[in-house]
Amino acid sequence: MYHIFEPRTDAELEAYFDFRWQMLNKPLQLPKGSEQDGYDPHAMHRMIKDKNGEPLAVGRVYVNDADEAQIRYMAVSTGRRGEGIGAMLLSALETAAQQEGAKRIVLLSRIKAIPFFKKFDYQAVEKEPSRMEGIQLLQMIKDLSPAKSMLRVPELCSELETVWAEQIPISEKMGINVYQYTGQRFETRASLHANVNTKQAMFAGSIYSQATLTAWGLCWLKLREQGLQGEIVVAKGKISYRQPVIEQPRAVILQQHIDGSFDGLKKGHKVKVKVTVTIISGDVEAADFVGLFILFPK
Numbered sequence: 001m002y003h004i005f006e007p008r009t010d011a012e013l014e015a016y017f018d019f020r021w022q023m024l025n026k027p028l029q030l031p032k033g034s035e036q037d038g039y040d041p042h043a044m045h046r047m048i049k050d051k052n053g054e055p056l057a058v059g060r061v062y063v064n065d066a067d068e069a070q071i072r073y074m075a076v077s078t079g080r081r082g083e084g085i086g087a088m089l090l091s092a093l094e095t096a097a098q099q100e101g102a103k104r105i106v107l108l109s110r111i112k113a114i115p116f117f118k119k120f121d122y123q124a125v126e127k128e129p130s131r132m133e134g135i136q137l138l139q140m141i142k143d144l145s146p147a148k149s150m151l152r153v154p155e156l157c158s159e160l161e162t163v164w165a166e167q168i169p170i171s172e173k174m175g176i177n178v179y180q181y182t183g184q185r186f187e188t189r190a191s192l193h194a195n196v197n198t199k200q201a202m203f204a205g206s207i208y209s210q211a212t213l214t215a216w217g218l219c220w221l222k223l224r225e226q227g228l229q230g231e232i233v234v235a236k237g238k239i240s241y242r243q244p245v246i247e248q249p250r251a252v253i254l255q256q257h258i259d260g261s262f263d264g265l266k267k268g269h270k271v272k273v274k275v276t277v278t279i280i281s282g283d284v285e286a287a288d289f290v291g292l293f294i295l296f297p298k
């Protein structure tokens, strides 16, 4: 069982930087302190520990500008490489960058790590690595925008995000965005960081809000896709919390979990639709929400 988290306390940050030094700088005979730079206080850090609290991996992502983030100082414990921990860490760093709105990620890869980054769609910017900071490094880049290709109606999905931001301001504070819409499957993701309680799990009220917003958002998308106008009102909502949400919260609705039809709106009737949302933490189904929505013709 791994624990991915953001080091925040003095003790966590000390362990984080010490691990960074042990893995990346010490082997190059660089002194303690050389592992930190002036961007650290403003960057996002992620660390993975094992069940005994031993550090397994660290990495940092820094937002360079509105579109670009840079991953640096990423390392997995020497004896634990090749077990998928680097992949898990990279995904956490990319998610953090995406939540800050980054459209691409740049990094300087050590020669040995190039195949690792290539595996995750990073492309070399130059043909040959250059000697920088005393070692050979290759500049690489990954475009994060292809995630949008998982969207069937990307313009409507972005419009929905704007509607949420304007009409339901909590959605922005919670970092909710549309991750996937295929017609058969709708998934939103939220920021765990913005919604944690004192136990570092997602606050129950936020889980409920994400589920409600997701179901509301799906109704909105379905209406717009069919060229219909309607006011969407939540009439009932029931949630069962099964497991804590300790990884990035995902809310998923499958087509078969939408009970009801929007057709009545075409004739100017109000319609009732029951929507079931599953909240997922990592691969674990953590909560189920069933909402009854009434759509009034406009």
Ligand SMILES: CC(C)(COP(=O)(O)OP(=O)(O)OC[C@H]1O[C@@H](n2cnc3c(N)ncnc32)[C@H](O)[C@@H]1OP(=O)(O)O)[C@@H](O)C(=O)NCCC(=O)NCCS
Pocket: 073, 074, 075, 076, 077, 080, 081, 082, 083, 084, 085, 086, 087, 088, 108, 109, 110, 112, 113, 114, 115, 116, 119
């Ligand atoms: C690069 C690094 C972070 C990778 O971490 P890791 O935990 O070993 O990587 P994973 O086990 O998650 O590997 C994910 C995939 O990449 C592949 N991969 C990882 N390192 C690889 C390498 N050096 N060459 C070829 N493939 C590699 C794995 O085989 C795996 O493929 P699979 O999904 O098909 O099985 C780790 O080796 C490391 O800390 N290296 C030293 C520091 C470093 O170079 N940091 C990079 C920043 S410059």
